[in-house]
Amino acid sequence: xxxxxxxxxxxxxxxxxxxxxxxxxxxxxxxxxxxxxxxxxxxxxxxxxxxxxxxxxxxxxxxxxxxxxxxxxxxxxxxxxxxxxxxxxxxxxxxxxxxxxxxxxxxxxxxxxxxxxxxxxxxxxxxxxxxxxxxxxxxxxxxxxxxxxxxxxxxxxxxxxxxxxxxxxxxxxxxxxxxxxxxxxxxxxxxxxxxxxxxxxxxxxxxxxxxxxxxxxxxxxxxxxxxxxxxxxxxxxxxxxxxxxxxxxxxxxxxxxxxxxxxxxxxxxxxxxxxxxxxxxxxxxxxxxxxxxxxxxxxxxxxxxxxxxxxxxxxxxxxxxxxxxxxxxxxxxxxxxxxxxxxxxxxxxxxxxxxxxxxxxxxxxxxxxxxxxxxxxxxxxxxxxxxxxxxxxxxxxxxxxxxxxxxxxxxxxxxxxxxxxxxxxxxxxxxxxxxxxxxxxxxxxxxxxxxxxxxxxxxxxxxxxxxx
Amino acid sequence: xxxxxxxxxxxxxxxxxxxxxxxxxxxxxxxxxxxxxxxxxxxxxxxxxxxxxxxxxxxxxxxxxxxxxxxxxxxxxxxxxxxxxxxxxxxxxxxxxxxxxxxxxxxxxxxxxxxxxxxxxxxxxxxxxxxxxxxxxxxxxxxxxxxxxxxxxxxxxxxxxxxxxxxxxxxxxxxxxxxxxxxxxxxxxxxxxxxxxxxxxxxxxxxxxxxxxxxxxxxxxxxxxxxxxxxxxxxxxxxxxxxxxxxxxxxxxxxxxxxxxxxxxxxxxxxxxxxxxxxxxxxxxxxxxxxxxxxxxxxxxxxxxxxxxxxxxxxxxxxxxxxxxxxxxxxxxxxxxxxxxxxxxxxxxxxxxxxxxxxxxxxxxxxxxxxxxxxxxxxxxxxxxxxxxxxxxxxxxxxxxxxxxxxxxxxxxxxxxxxxxxxxxxxxxxxxxxxxxxxxxxxxxxxxxxxxxxxxxxxxxxxxxxxxxxxxxxxxxxxxxxxxxxxxxxxxxxxxxxxxxxxxxxxxxxxx
Numbered sequence: 015x016x017x018x019x020x021x022x023x024x025x026x027x028x029x030x031x032x033x034x035x036x037x038x039x040x041x042x043x044x045x046x047x048x049x050x051x052x053x054x055x056x057x058x059x060x061x062x063x064x065x066x067x068x069x070x071x072x073x074x075x076x077x078x079x080x081x082x083x084x085x086x087x088x089x090x091x092x093x094x095x096x097x098x099x100x101x102x103x104x105x106x107x108x109x110x111x112x113x114x115x116x117x118x119x120x121x122x123x124x125x126x127x128x129x130x131x132x133x134x135x136x137x138x139x140x141x142x143x144x145x146x147x148x149x150x151x152x153x154x155x156x157x158x159x160x161x162x163x164x165x166x167x168x169x170x171x172x173x174x175x176x177x178x179x180x181x182x183x184x185x186x187x188x189x190x191x192x193x194x195x196x197x198x199x200x201x202x203x204x205x206x207x208x209x210x211x212x213x214x215x216x217x218x219x220x221x222x223x224x225x226x227x228x229x230x231x232x233x234x235x236x237x238x239x240x241x242x243x244x245x246x247x248x249x250x251x252x253x254x255x256x257x258x259x260x261x262x263x264x265x266x267x268x269x270x271x272x273x274x275x276x277x278x279x280x281x282x283x284x285x286x287x288x289x290x291x292x293x294x295x296x297x298x299x300x301x302x303x304x305x306x307x308x309x310x311x312x313x314x315x316x317x318x319x320x321x322x323x324x325x326x327x328x329x330x331x332x333x334x335x336x337x338x339x340x341x342x343x344x345x346x347x348x349x350x351x352x353x354x355x356x357x358x359x360x361x362x363x364x365x366x367x368x369x370x371x372x373x374x375x376x377x378x379x380x381x382x383x384x385x386x387x388x389x390x391x392x393x394x395x396x397x398x399x400x401x402x403x404x405x406x407x408x409x410x411x412x413x414x415x416x417x418x419x420x421x422x423x424x425x426x427x428x429x430x431x432x433x434x435x436x437x438x439x440x441x442x443x444x445x446x447x448x449x450x451x452x453x454x455x456x457x458x459x460x461x462x463x464x465x466x467x468x469x470x471x472x473x474x475x476x477x478x479x480x481x482x
Numbered sequence: 483x484x485x486x487x488x489x490x491x492x493x494x495x496x497x498x499x500x501x502x503x504x505x506x507x508x509x510x511x512x513x514x515x516x517x518x519x520x521x522x523x524x525x526x527x528x529x530x531x532x533x534x535x536x537x538x539x540x541x542x543x544x545x546x547x548x549x550x551x552x553x554x555x556x557x558x559x560x561x562x563x564x565x566x567x568x569x570x571x572x573x574x575x576x577x578x579x580x581x582x583x584x585x586x587x588x589x590x591x592x593x594x595x596x597x598x599x600x601x602x603x604x605x606x607x608x609x610x611x612x613x614x615x616x617x618x619x620x621x622x623x624x625x626x627x628x629x630x631x632x633x634x635x636x637x638x639x640x641x642x643x644x645x646x647x648x649x650x651x652x653x654x655x656x657x658x659x660x661x662x663x664x665x666x667x668x669x670x671x672x673x674x675x676x677x678x679x680x681x682x683x684x685x686x687x688x689x690x691x692x693x694x695x696x697x698x699x700x701x702x703x704x705x706x707x708x709x710x711x712x713x714x715x716x717x718x719x720x721x722x723x724x725x726x727x728x729x730x731x732x733x734x735x736x737x738x739x740x741x742x743x744x745x746x747x748x749x750x751x752x753x754x755x756x757x758x759x760x761x762x763x764x765x766x767x768x769x770x771x772x773x774x775x776x777x778x779x780x781x782x783x784x785x786x787x788x789x790x791x792x793x794x795x796x797x798x799x800x801x802x803x804x805x806x807x808x809x810x811x812x813x814x815x816x817x818x819x820x821x822x823x824x825x826x827x828x829x830x831x832x833x834x835x836x837x838x839x840x841x842x843x844x845x846x847x848x849x850x851x852x853x854x855x856x857x858x859x860x861x862x863x864x865x866x867x868x869x870x871x872x873x874x875x876x877x878x879x880x881x882x883x884x885x886x887x888x889x890x891x892x893x894x895x896x897x898x899x900x901x902x903x904x905x906x907x908x909x910x911x912x913x914x915x916x917x918x919x920x921x922x923x924x925x926x927x928x929x930x931x932x933x934x935x936x937x938x939x940x941x942x943x944x945x946x947x948x949x950x951x952x953x954x955x956x957x958x959x960x961x962x963x964x965x966x967x968x969x970x971x972x973x974x975x976x977x978x979x980x981x982x983x984x985x986x987x988x989x990x991x992x993x994x
Contacts, residue, residue, distance in 0.1 A: 059844055111769050323978075
């Protein structure tokens, strides 16, 4: 039941006659008989639109989303308010349904958006060149690694343990293909261990890869850490959270050769992890090694200003195995969402939002650290996310807080066994001071209950507590 | 030809930065509700920026107007025929947008505890099962973000598979008709690519394949193939190809770009493929978004399964009549690891699963059937009249969902390049086919109409090609200077590469 096709029985008869065959089966005869499926796929039959809606709405109901609970989850993706105009503009057919702009004369809208987006990301990161977008954050880190190999001829990456665990793991996955080695440098007091980093970088290092704010929320001194990279001719790659760049010193001003990151906080939904986009900015020197699409300004034959895909000679459809990367998507629609969000915030709004995040985060950090049974995991400066230690099992506390309709944060123990008692709490403009107070109360009660329950459990061996 | 500027041409491009004026704004932010501590007391001054980024200053009505006007400078699938070969520009059902936007999907945090994201994990598991059935392979990972990402995944899986058997292999075979991403992915995965020739029927040249295998004993890791291939032809020798590759110890990789031809009719797994990527933005109706987002899940055979990316969505049977639980499985010791953050492009999964539910087994088979019917019909129409003479089909046999014409006679006899024909089609309101690909066909035009086009659209396209060729017989200059009616005319692409201007110089913007 393909309701999206139009061929009537009469159409089919006319078309078959024009082709000169009696049936569509004749067209499929080029598939050897033993490879032709002799039964229908074992999938349900097609359904009405109303039925499909109900089925998917029922699945959606079984998720605890940021609309139905108060969410302090972050760890790379954040529950920011996406203004209504983002949905209105990204929902337009003219942006939603075209392919990549291979025919620039009829793709000026999309190409100009890319150009405007590149300008915005270049402004945010303080680097002169931006591409039009990559898949998402962690794989952009791997693409920076590939670029660094091409730029330096070296095959070793020195990465901070403050780099998102997903980025480190993705880089490791890709590096098996690159034939590259990944060396990790640990954290001290929530920040990259500067002495260990300096010791790890040498003349074989292709890139030093940092993140600021790092995974624990700490704002790194990128400039100081980057000195080791400069000294040995390695590229300095900095992953950053775009929402903090209204207040934090841009990576470009800290000596970064490449600044990149997960773009979701800008105009994109949480979507359980995607689709979003990755941004990727670099110095002029790297422009011909950039991955992905880049829009450039030019003129038409009559001298009108126009935009095209520039520097296509880097790309797979021309260069094939010598391409700078295999990526072809620009996540154009997601980047459009980011551009509209940034235009809506504007120069002042973007800075104000950054300030709001820093101040609310400071408030939340102080408020939560004052709770009995909670202490700071580190005291480094933070922008929009911070790490705590709980004096009770983190998983059990999260479950108790969830019963009050609050997702308290991200348990660090999965990715950082050394912080088994750690909790990462993220703040957005949607998390009010009142909600932060409610989180403090909920955590306080949960920790007390958990410790009380643990005592009573030791005494009574209550089976329902063992279940956790 | 005298030219009058159209209204849209008269409206010169102006960026949003050029519409900016200090003091204007759109956003009103909530009160912080906390003390307005100076930032330097919270973060050391040396880590703070002195000037905010020069984002535009503009009120909401003008933002909306700016992007609406820009949107009108795009051609799109909802407006007209878009026969871009190998891109499967089929209708994007709006139901899919509606269900993807439900808060339970759209506002679900990716780090949510799996016990509180059961609906999302079940949806992913159901999509995995559906794709496994469609591909005829038992296991699926949804993680890759695009076709190119799926290719890289497949090659890294191949590497892990051989490494686990103590083998090191260096070569990957790909036909000379392959998509450019194939060799680019091969290089990123650390292999050398070896081209395999195409035979006179448009399939893999079997003698060349045997020769390349013989010349690289125990060194061929993989053969990457699209079937039907980029000529729109099903390779009848696929069974023998699979036997040869497997006998040589390699894996067989299926580039799913052309899966829309065979859904419910033939399955890559049954053809002998070990690894398949599926472009959800092609066969499964995710809108292309002007260049993303998409998704490139992979389906694999049993022997490849241990190496699949981490985490994997799994279903754990409930005991004592409890409903099954869905979870993320990280305990995969042989996994190649992550390819990206979190769980993949979930929003794309919602849309594609809605599409699969809407069509069902019967609808998917009918979609492929109609796609093949439409392609063969358009091929027949273009074999008539002038097109038949000037634009012969590259390989004259029934095609699957797409076909390739050669503009060589048109260029020789009329002086019209394929590019000129493509640009002239813009004036007729059509998106041109894919041009100059595959590389082995001179002046190639690769045409994929998809199943969602009407016979009337196909006829109108064929008529437009006929008119353009007729027009060129009397005056080839018309097409050579086309287009005339688009928001801008032919653009200087060489300049954009030689002297790239890739961002707005904002010092000028303040004055402009």
